[in-house]
Amino acid sequence: MIDFDTLLEHARAAMATAYAPYSRFKVGAAALVDDGRIVTGCNVENAALGVTLCAECGMVSELIRGGGGKLVRFACVGPDGQPVTPCGRCRQLLFEHAAPGLELLTPRGVERMEDMLPGAFGPAQLEAESLRLAQLEERVRGLEERAAAGQRDESVGQEEEGND
DSSP, rough: OOHHHHHHHHHHHHHHOBBBBOOOOOOEEEEETSSEEEEEEEBOOOOOOOGGBBBHHHHHHHHHTOOOOOEEEEEEOOTTTSSSSHHHHHHHHHHHTTEEEEEEETTTTTEEEEHHHHHOOOOHHHHHHHHHHHHHHHHHHHHHHHHHHHHHHHHHHHHHHTTT
């Protein structure tokens, strides 16, 4: 398996191409994909700072453009070429595309995705919520049908009373 030193080399190369004229904080990211590819990305700032793209965004775009897959190992570096920890938004982005047990190289050492984003919300939670909502909708339809059938029964009873 590709080691973190190799990922750091790729992340540093990506960082060198970053567009960070406002903060001057260039970031590069690299990850090993479950099919053996290495994907990279760099941050791209914008004068409207809220639309700045983190390095992880570019990296995940490359992952998807290259056919998808799951991230197995990840490294991200700052301007000095040393590991930096992904921000919360990027942790969520990584979680979405992570293989089970994704390893991240951080300033504290190697950490697992599950430890970096405890209680994460992702596709599995959306699927569970969709199933729960579908079950709820089915129950409501059943109640509505029973209520409608009950109203029809009552109107028949009222018609019979009127005929006496």
